[in-house]
Amino acid sequence: MPFDADAEFDRQVRTLIDNGYPKLTDLDDDAYAALLEPLRETVTTHEAMAEPEEGLVPFVLVVTRELAPLYDVVPRLTLGGRKTKPGVVDHNYAEGELVRFVAAKEVELPDARAYVLFDIQRGEEFCGAVPNDAMATIADRDRTLLTIEEGLSLVQQFPSILAKNKCFSLGGSRCGDKRVPAIWISQNAPKLGWCWQGNPHTWLGMASAAGRDGSLG
Incomplete structure:
Protein backbone atom coordinates (compact mmCIF):
# COMPACT_ATOMS: atom_id res chain seq x y z
CA MET A 1 0.00 0.00 0.00
CA PRO A 2 1.21 3.57 -0.68
CA PHE A 3 2.34 5.73 2.23
CA ASP A 4 -0.68 7.42 3.86
CA ALA A 5 0.62 10.94 4.46
CA ASP A 6 -2.77 12.13 5.72
CA ALA A 7 -2.89 9.48 8.46
CA GLU A 8 0.74 10.16 9.38
CA PHE A 9 -0.06 13.87 9.71
CA ASP A 10 -2.85 12.99 12.16
CA ARG A 11 -0.51 10.73 14.13
CA GLN A 12 2.11 13.44 14.48
CA VAL A 13 -0.42 16.04 15.61
CA ARG A 14 -1.77 13.56 18.16
CA THR A 15 1.77 12.84 19.39
CA LEU A 16 2.32 16.54 20.05
CA ILE A 17 -0.98 16.81 21.91
CA ASP A 18 -0.36 13.64 23.92
CA ASN A 19 3.05 14.99 24.95
CA GLY A 20 1.61 18.23 26.29
CA TYR A 21 2.65 20.72 23.61
CA PRO A 22 -0.64 22.66 23.85
CA LYS A 23 0.20 23.33 27.51
CA LEU A 24 3.21 25.32 26.30
CA THR A 25 0.82 27.77 24.64
CA ASP A 26 -2.50 29.33 25.66
CA LEU A 27 -4.38 26.88 23.41
CA ASP A 28 -6.46 23.83 24.26
CA ASP A 29 -5.99 20.56 22.36
CA ASP A 30 -8.56 21.32 19.67
CA ALA A 31 -7.25 24.82 19.07
CA TYR A 32 -3.70 23.50 18.87
CA ALA A 33 -4.70 20.94 16.24
CA ALA A 34 -6.49 23.69 14.34
CA LEU A 35 -3.36 25.85 14.44
CA LEU A 36 -1.36 23.10 12.73
CA GLU A 37 -4.09 22.13 10.27
CA PRO A 38 -2.84 24.40 7.43
CA LEU A 39 0.25 22.19 7.24
CA ARG A 40 -1.86 19.18 6.21
CA GLU A 41 -2.12 20.39 2.61
CA THR A 42 1.65 20.95 2.54
CA VAL A 43 2.06 17.26 3.36
CA LEU A 70 13.60 24.32 23.93
CA TYR A 71 14.04 23.71 27.65
CA ASP A 72 10.43 22.52 27.84
CA VAL A 73 10.72 20.25 24.81
CA VAL A 74 13.82 18.24 25.74
CA PRO A 75 12.25 16.58 28.83
CA ARG A 76 9.34 15.46 26.63
CA LEU A 77 11.66 13.22 24.60
CA THR A 78 12.25 9.54 25.26
CA LEU A 79 14.02 6.72 23.44
CA GLY A 80 12.26 4.03 21.43
CA GLY A 81 10.83 0.84 22.88
CA ARG A 82 9.90 0.80 26.55
CA LYS A 83 12.50 3.30 27.67
CA THR A 84 10.76 6.24 29.33
CA LYS A 85 13.52 8.33 30.92
CA PRO A 86 13.03 11.97 29.90
CA GLY A 87 15.54 13.80 27.74
CA VAL A 88 18.10 16.12 29.30
CA VAL A 89 20.19 19.13 28.29
CA ASP A 90 23.91 18.51 28.64
CA HIS A 91 25.58 20.38 31.51
CA ASN A 92 28.17 21.77 29.09
CA TYR A 93 25.58 24.28 27.99
CA ALA A 94 25.72 27.26 30.34
CA GLU A 95 22.45 28.03 32.10
CA GLY A 96 19.96 29.39 29.58
CA GLU A 97 22.51 29.20 26.76
CA LEU A 98 20.38 27.17 24.37
CA VAL A 99 18.58 30.30 23.20
CA ARG A 100 21.86 31.53 21.66
CA PHE A 101 21.81 28.67 19.16
CA VAL A 102 19.66 29.89 16.28
CA ALA A 103 19.15 28.91 12.65
CA ALA A 104 22.37 29.36 10.66
CA LYS A 105 22.39 32.00 7.94
CA GLU A 106 22.08 29.30 5.26
CA VAL A 107 18.84 28.01 6.80
CA GLU A 108 15.59 29.62 5.68
CA LEU A 109 12.52 28.77 7.75
CA PRO A 110 9.15 28.94 5.94
CA ASP A 111 7.34 29.90 9.17
CA ALA A 112 8.77 31.03 12.51
CA ARG A 113 6.24 28.92 14.44
CA ALA A 114 5.75 25.55 12.70
CA TYR A 115 6.33 23.98 9.29
CA VAL A 116 7.13 20.67 7.59
CA LEU A 117 10.59 19.16 7.11
CA PHE A 118 10.85 16.63 4.26
CA ASP A 119 13.03 13.61 3.47
CA ILE A 120 15.10 13.44 6.64
CA GLN A 121 18.24 11.33 6.89
CA ARG A 122 19.80 10.52 10.24
CA GLY A 123 23.19 10.65 8.55
CA GLU A 124 25.06 7.73 10.09
CA GLU A 125 27.28 7.63 7.00
CA PHE A 126 29.03 10.59 8.64
CA CYS A 127 29.82 8.78 11.89
CA GLY A 128 33.56 9.23 12.39
CA ALA A 129 33.75 12.15 9.95
CA VAL A 130 34.89 15.63 10.91
CA PRO A 131 31.66 17.66 11.35
CA ASN A 132 32.94 20.47 9.12
CA ASP A 133 33.60 17.96 6.33
CA ALA A 134 30.19 16.34 6.79
CA MET A 135 28.44 19.70 6.61
CA ALA A 136 30.31 20.57 3.42
CA THR A 137 29.32 17.27 1.81
CA ILE A 138 25.67 17.80 2.70
CA ALA A 139 25.79 21.30 1.19
CA ASP A 140 27.30 19.85 -2.00
CA ARG A 141 24.32 17.48 -2.21
CA ASP A 142 21.97 20.47 -2.03
CA ARG A 143 20.52 19.22 1.23
CA THR A 144 19.98 21.21 4.40
CA LEU A 145 21.30 20.67 7.92
CA LEU A 146 18.82 20.20 10.76
CA THR A 147 18.25 22.86 13.40
CA ILE A 148 17.89 22.05 17.07
CA GLU A 149 14.10 22.34 16.83
CA GLU A 150 14.07 20.00 13.84
CA GLY A 151 16.18 17.42 15.63
CA LEU A 152 14.00 17.54 18.71
CA SER A 153 10.85 17.28 16.59
CA LEU A 154 12.34 14.28 14.77
CA VAL A 155 13.08 12.40 18.00
CA GLN A 156 9.69 13.35 19.45
CA GLN A 157 7.89 11.79 16.49
CA PHE A 158 10.31 8.92 15.81
CA PRO A 159 12.08 8.02 19.08
CA SER A 160 13.77 4.95 17.61
CA ILE A 161 15.69 7.07 15.10
CA LEU A 162 18.05 7.88 17.98
CA ALA A 163 20.00 4.61 18.25
CA LYS A 164 23.23 3.41 19.82
CA ASN A 165 26.23 4.48 17.71
CA LYS A 166 23.82 6.19 15.27
CA CYS A 167 23.22 9.55 16.89
CA PHE A 168 23.52 12.84 15.01
CA SER A 169 24.64 16.45 14.96
CA LEU A 170 22.31 19.36 14.22
CA GLY A 171 24.48 21.70 12.19
CA GLY A 172 21.59 23.95 11.17
CA SER A 173 21.73 25.77 14.52
CA ARG A 174 24.83 27.73 15.50
CA CYS A 175 25.77 30.48 17.94
CA GLY A 176 28.77 32.00 16.15
CA ASP A 177 31.51 29.79 17.58
CA LYS A 178 32.96 26.34 16.81
CA ARG A 179 30.29 24.34 18.61
CA VAL A 180 27.80 22.17 16.71
CA PRO A 181 24.65 21.03 18.59
CA ALA A 182 24.03 17.29 18.66
CA ILE A 183 21.63 14.80 20.19
CA TRP A 184 22.77 11.44 21.51
CA ILE A 185 21.98 8.77 24.09
CA TRP A 194 27.27 19.92 21.47
CA CYS A 195 30.60 18.91 19.94
CA TRP A 196 33.42 20.87 18.32
CA GLN A 197 33.13 21.32 14.56
CA GLY A 198 36.61 19.85 14.01
CA ASN A 199 36.31 16.82 16.29
CA PRO A 200 34.96 13.55 14.80
CA HIS A 201 33.05 10.99 16.87
CA THR A 202 32.49 7.39 15.77
CA TRP A 203 28.93 7.41 17.16
CA LEU A 204 27.84 10.81 15.86
CA GLY A 205 26.70 11.45 12.29
CA MET A 206 25.17 14.55 10.69
CA ALA A 207 21.42 14.78 10.07
CA SER A 208 20.03 16.44 6.95
CA ALA A 209 16.83 16.96 4.99
CA ALA A 210 15.75 17.69 1.42
CA GLY A 211 13.93 20.87 2.40
CA ARG A 212 11.26 22.75 4.35
CA ASP A 213 7.81 23.97 3.40
CA GLY A 214 4.53 25.16 4.85
CA SER A 215 3.09 28.07 6.76
CA LEU A 216 0.42 28.44 9.40
CA GLY A 217 -0.89 31.45 7.46
Whole structure:
Protein backbone atom coordinates (compact mmCIF):
# COMPACT_ATOMS: atom_id res chain seq x y z
CA MET A 1 0.00 0.00 0.00
CA PRO A 2 1.21 3.57 -0.68
CA PHE A 3 2.34 5.73 2.23
CA ASP A 4 -0.68 7.42 3.86
CA ALA A 5 0.62 10.94 4.46
CA ASP A 6 -2.77 12.13 5.72
CA ALA A 7 -2.89 9.48 8.46
CA GLU A 8 0.74 10.16 9.38
CA PHE A 9 -0.06 13.87 9.71
CA ASP A 10 -2.85 12.99 12.16
CA ARG A 11 -0.51 10.73 14.13
CA GLN A 12 2.11 13.44 14.48
CA VAL A 13 -0.42 16.04 15.61
CA ARG A 14 -1.77 13.56 18.16
CA THR A 15 1.77 12.84 19.39
CA LEU A 16 2.32 16.54 20.05
CA ILE A 17 -0.98 16.81 21.91
CA ASP A 18 -0.36 13.64 23.92
CA ASN A 19 3.05 14.99 24.95
CA GLY A 20 1.61 18.23 26.29
CA TYR A 21 2.65 20.72 23.61
CA PRO A 22 -0.64 22.66 23.85
CA LYS A 23 0.20 23.33 27.51
CA LEU A 24 3.21 25.32 26.30
CA THR A 25 0.82 27.77 24.64
CA ASP A 26 -2.50 29.33 25.66
CA LEU A 27 -4.38 26.88 23.41
CA ASP A 28 -6.46 23.83 24.26
CA ASP A 29 -5.99 20.56 22.36
CA ASP A 30 -8.56 21.32 19.67
CA ALA A 31 -7.25 24.82 19.07
CA TYR A 32 -3.70 23.50 18.87
CA ALA A 33 -4.70 20.94 16.24
CA ALA A 34 -6.49 23.69 14.34
CA LEU A 35 -3.36 25.85 14.44
CA LEU A 36 -1.36 23.10 12.73
CA GLU A 37 -4.09 22.13 10.27
CA PRO A 38 -2.84 24.40 7.43
CA LEU A 39 0.25 22.19 7.24
CA ARG A 40 -1.86 19.18 6.21
CA GLU A 41 -2.12 20.39 2.61
CA THR A 42 1.65 20.95 2.54
CA VAL A 43 2.06 17.26 3.36
CA THR A 44 -0.71 15.73 1.26
CA THR A 45 0.19 17.67 -1.90
CA HIS A 46 3.90 16.92 -1.64
CA GLU A 47 5.41 14.48 -4.11
CA ALA A 48 4.96 10.79 -3.37
CA MET A 49 6.75 9.71 -0.20
CA ALA A 50 8.01 6.34 0.97
CA GLU A 51 7.25 4.70 4.30
CA PRO A 52 9.65 5.52 7.16
CA GLU A 53 12.56 3.12 7.51
CA GLU A 54 15.65 2.90 9.69
CA GLY A 55 17.38 6.26 9.64
CA LEU A 56 15.00 7.74 7.05
CA VAL A 57 11.77 9.70 7.62
CA PRO A 58 9.48 11.10 4.88
CA PHE A 59 8.39 14.16 6.83
CA VAL A 60 8.13 15.60 10.31
CA LEU A 61 6.08 18.44 11.73
CA VAL A 62 8.50 20.94 13.24
CA VAL A 63 7.33 23.10 16.13
CA THR A 64 9.81 25.86 16.85
CA ARG A 65 10.71 27.67 20.06
CA GLU A 66 8.04 30.26 19.21
CA LEU A 67 5.46 27.69 20.31
CA ALA A 68 7.56 25.31 22.40
CA PRO A 69 10.60 26.60 24.34
CA LEU A 70 13.60 24.32 23.93
CA TYR A 71 14.04 23.71 27.65
CA ASP A 72 10.43 22.52 27.84
CA VAL A 73 10.72 20.25 24.81
CA VAL A 74 13.82 18.24 25.74
CA PRO A 75 12.25 16.58 28.83
CA ARG A 76 9.34 15.46 26.63
CA LEU A 77 11.66 13.22 24.60
CA THR A 78 12.25 9.54 25.26
CA LEU A 79 14.02 6.72 23.44
CA GLY A 80 12.26 4.03 21.43
CA GLY A 81 10.83 0.84 22.88
CA ARG A 82 9.90 0.80 26.55
CA LYS A 83 12.50 3.30 27.67
CA THR A 84 10.76 6.24 29.33
CA LYS A 85 13.52 8.33 30.92
CA PRO A 86 13.03 11.97 29.90
CA GLY A 87 15.54 13.80 27.74
CA VAL A 88 18.10 16.12 29.30
CA VAL A 89 20.19 19.13 28.29
CA ASP A 90 23.91 18.51 28.64
CA HIS A 91 25.58 20.38 31.51
CA ASN A 92 28.17 21.77 29.09
CA TYR A 93 25.58 24.28 27.99
CA ALA A 94 25.72 27.26 30.34
CA GLU A 95 22.45 28.03 32.10
CA GLY A 96 19.96 29.39 29.58
CA GLU A 97 22.51 29.20 26.76
CA LEU A 98 20.38 27.17 24.37
CA VAL A 99 18.58 30.30 23.20
CA ARG A 100 21.86 31.53 21.66
CA PHE A 101 21.81 28.67 19.16
CA VAL A 102 19.66 29.89 16.28
CA ALA A 103 19.15 28.91 12.65
CA ALA A 104 22.37 29.36 10.66
CA LYS A 105 22.39 32.00 7.94
CA GLU A 106 22.08 29.30 5.26
CA VAL A 107 18.84 28.01 6.80
CA GLU A 108 15.59 29.62 5.68
CA LEU A 109 12.52 28.77 7.75
CA PRO A 110 9.15 28.94 5.94
CA ASP A 111 7.34 29.90 9.17
CA ALA A 112 8.77 31.03 12.51
CA ARG A 113 6.24 28.92 14.44
CA ALA A 114 5.75 25.55 12.70
CA TYR A 115 6.33 23.98 9.29
CA VAL A 116 7.13 20.67 7.59
CA LEU A 117 10.59 19.16 7.11
CA PHE A 118 10.85 16.63 4.26
CA ASP A 119 13.03 13.61 3.47
CA ILE A 120 15.10 13.44 6.64
CA GLN A 121 18.24 11.33 6.89
CA ARG A 122 19.80 10.52 10.24
CA GLY A 123 23.19 10.65 8.55
CA GLU A 124 25.06 7.73 10.09
CA GLU A 125 27.28 7.63 7.00
CA PHE A 126 29.03 10.59 8.64
CA CYS A 127 29.82 8.78 11.89
CA GLY A 128 33.56 9.23 12.39
CA ALA A 129 33.75 12.15 9.95
CA VAL A 130 34.89 15.63 10.91
CA PRO A 131 31.66 17.66 11.35
CA ASN A 132 32.94 20.47 9.12
CA ASP A 133 33.60 17.96 6.33
CA ALA A 134 30.19 16.34 6.79
CA MET A 135 28.44 19.70 6.61
CA ALA A 136 30.31 20.57 3.42
CA THR A 137 29.32 17.27 1.81
CA ILE A 138 25.67 17.80 2.70
CA ALA A 139 25.79 21.30 1.19
CA ASP A 140 27.30 19.85 -2.00
CA ARG A 141 24.32 17.48 -2.21
CA ASP A 142 21.97 20.47 -2.03
CA ARG A 143 20.52 19.22 1.23
CA THR A 144 19.98 21.21 4.40
CA LEU A 145 21.30 20.67 7.92
CA LEU A 146 18.82 20.20 10.76
CA THR A 147 18.25 22.86 13.40
CA ILE A 148 17.89 22.05 17.07
CA GLU A 149 14.10 22.34 16.83
CA GLU A 150 14.07 20.00 13.84
CA GLY A 151 16.18 17.42 15.63
CA LEU A 152 14.00 17.54 18.71
CA SER A 153 10.85 17.28 16.59
CA LEU A 154 12.34 14.28 14.77
CA VAL A 155 13.08 12.40 18.00
CA GLN A 156 9.69 13.35 19.45
CA GLN A 157 7.89 11.79 16.49
CA PHE A 158 10.31 8.92 15.81
CA PRO A 159 12.08 8.02 19.08
CA SER A 160 13.77 4.95 17.61
CA ILE A 161 15.69 7.07 15.10
CA LEU A 162 18.05 7.88 17.98
CA ALA A 163 20.00 4.61 18.25
CA LYS A 164 23.23 3.41 19.82
CA ASN A 165 26.23 4.48 17.71
CA LYS A 166 23.82 6.19 15.27
CA CYS A 167 23.22 9.55 16.89
CA PHE A 168 23.52 12.84 15.01
CA SER A 169 24.64 16.45 14.96
CA LEU A 170 22.31 19.36 14.22
CA GLY A 171 24.48 21.70 12.19
CA GLY A 172 21.59 23.95 11.17
CA SER A 173 21.73 25.77 14.52
CA ARG A 174 24.83 27.73 15.50
CA CYS A 175 25.77 30.48 17.94
CA GLY A 176 28.77 32.00 16.15
CA ASP A 177 31.51 29.79 17.58
CA LYS A 178 32.96 26.34 16.81
CA ARG A 179 30.29 24.34 18.61
CA VAL A 180 27.80 22.17 16.71
CA PRO A 181 24.65 21.03 18.59
CA ALA A 182 24.03 17.29 18.66
CA ILE A 183 21.63 14.80 20.19
CA TRP A 184 22.77 11.44 21.51
CA ILE A 185 21.98 8.77 24.09
CA SER A 186 23.19 9.07 27.68
CA GLN A 187 22.07 6.85 30.56
CA ASN A 188 19.15 5.48 28.51
CA ALA A 189 17.76 8.91 27.67
CA PRO A 190 18.12 11.45 24.85
CA LYS A 191 20.66 14.17 25.59
CA LEU A 192 20.98 17.48 23.75
CA GLY A 193 24.62 18.54 23.78
CA TRP A 194 27.27 19.92 21.47
CA CYS A 195 30.60 18.91 19.94
CA TRP A 196 33.42 20.87 18.32
CA GLN A 197 33.13 21.32 14.56
CA GLY A 198 36.61 19.85 14.01
CA ASN A 199 36.31 16.82 16.29
CA PRO A 200 34.96 13.55 14.80
CA HIS A 201 33.05 10.99 16.87
CA THR A 202 32.49 7.39 15.77
CA TRP A 203 28.93 7.41 17.16
CA LEU A 204 27.84 10.81 15.86
CA GLY A 205 26.70 11.45 12.29
CA MET A 206 25.17 14.55 10.69
CA ALA A 207 21.42 14.78 10.07
CA SER A 208 20.03 16.44 6.95
CA ALA A 209 16.83 16.96 4.99
CA ALA A 210 15.75 17.69 1.42
CA GLY A 211 13.93 20.87 2.40
CA ARG A 212 11.26 22.75 4.35
CA ASP A 213 7.81 23.97 3.40
CA GLY A 214 4.53 25.16 4.85
CA SER A 215 3.09 28.07 6.76
CA LEU A 216 0.42 28.44 9.40
CA GLY A 217 -0.89 31.45 7.46
